[in-house]
Amino acid sequence: MVRRRILAPLALVGLLAAVVVPAQAASRKPQHKTAGVVDYAFTPAKLTVTPGSKITWKWADGNSTSHDVKLVSAPKGVKKFTSPTYTAGVSFSKQLKTAGTYRFICSYHITMRETITVK
Ligand SMILES: [Cu+2]
Structure with a gap:
């Protein structure tokens, strides 16, 4: 007993x-999230993912203007990147490994901003 x-x-x-x-x-676990690149906005404007997650930006089929995705602010040690410039129906992916805040803009439209938090 x-x-x-x-x-x-x-x-x-x-x-x-x-x-x-x-x-x-x-x-x-790392996630796979999709972010929209539509005319004059990133959707969603704010996103939170786990370290190692893959982000796929999709240029909307209906876009009539060209956009890119430019990383302008990143955690220390992270290499900044800019996607090619596309208009519609294309996608671009990146893995975000380091925890911290990533801020993106479109080089052509200063009002297009997106913040991705990795934690
Ligand atoms: Cu743009």
Whole structure:
């Protein structure tokens, strides 16, 4: 009976760990998010993803004006990049590995801004 009294709480801890740990691990996994590049806006304007997530910017089919995605502010050590200039029906992807705040603009339209937080 002594053995059973010790094992029961241990079994409960094991059960809780099995339930809680995978849920946390799953939420920290890199994600794949799509961001829209539409005429004069990035959608959404704000996005939060986990480290290592891949962002795919999609230029909307209905666009009539050219846009790019230019990283203007990034966490320390992150190399800035600018996508090619496209008008419609194309996409461009980048993986954001380092935690921090990434600010994007369109080189041609100063009002087009997007902030992606990696954490
Ligand atoms: Cu633009």
